[in-house]
Amino acid sequence: MRRSRRLPTGHRLAEASNVDWRDLRNEKYLVPASPQGADMETFLLRSLPEDCLLPDVEFHGVGRDSLLGMVARGFGVFVSLESLVGSGHENLSFVPVGSDTDKVSLFGAWRKENGNSAVKVFTDFAIAYSHDRGEI
Template identity: 30%
Template sequence: MLGHNSSVAAGNLRATLMSWHEAHPDVEVECIEANRSVLLAGLDTGEIDVAILMGAASHNGFRCEPLWSERMLVALPVSHPLAERDVVHWTDLRGERFLLPVGDPGPEMRDMLLGRLSVSGAKPDIRMHRSSRETILSILGGSSGVSIVCEGSTGAHYPEVIYRPIHGEQGPALAGCSGYWRDDNSNPAMRRFLGFIKTRYALSFDSSLKTQ
């Protein structure tokens, strides 16, 4: 069982799952999308074998290894002045009203915005909604706000909404994704899947079973 808290409409997670299915059609990877706390609890009970989450926060009892990075984009109504640009910089977003979901990955997006756009004590205008990211993007085209999404969300299209990549001083804004699993999980399919990710992205973590 694979847990994730981000969209698989596009991006590396979708590409990984598609490549895995092509290479191993006999081994189905069942996915569950939920908030970080639910997925980590599932790891603890053994219901979930691997969780792929934004960020790289360590948790007692779980392995945490960085997997890949994805671009961050701003979702804009097509009528927004920034929609005419090919690239949007963080500084262009000061003064905007951000609409984000209370559920994942909304809190990570909020923290990123607070870190990037807080200036001289002034914080960005962030509205957290008790709606899914899909609902927020579905109504964004008729609003005066904008939203922030990972590259994985850009495979889905919404009326009157476009995506523009965000750049900072060092180039494209990126968000890292990490894998979490229990070292004592002996599920052979999970070990194969971790090895597949390791090879696909040329990573160096040890995916072998750790025994006491």
């Protein structure tokens, strides 16, 4: 899966089909105040070009939907996987960032003796989705 940025619809890059990390170097990144937010800050430090200043990261003690609402109101941008694109949030643009090779690899395994049918349905969906996109 690719990463994409959630931008307010009025943002200068909202209509772009793809943006480079350098295009987003001066943005304010909204992240959750959680271990995942700390991981996101580390990811941003690794992803932005070396000649860029440290990213402007704001930690918020709210969930993803609240962060997306803050993005829609113009308080900053949010990083997520492309799977969130169809999440139904108004006033947001979903813009892929980086090249086609800038993808997140997901790995999983299914044990036949696992009796949780919900996990089996999810695993089957993930495999079919990846096949349809030519990723496996």
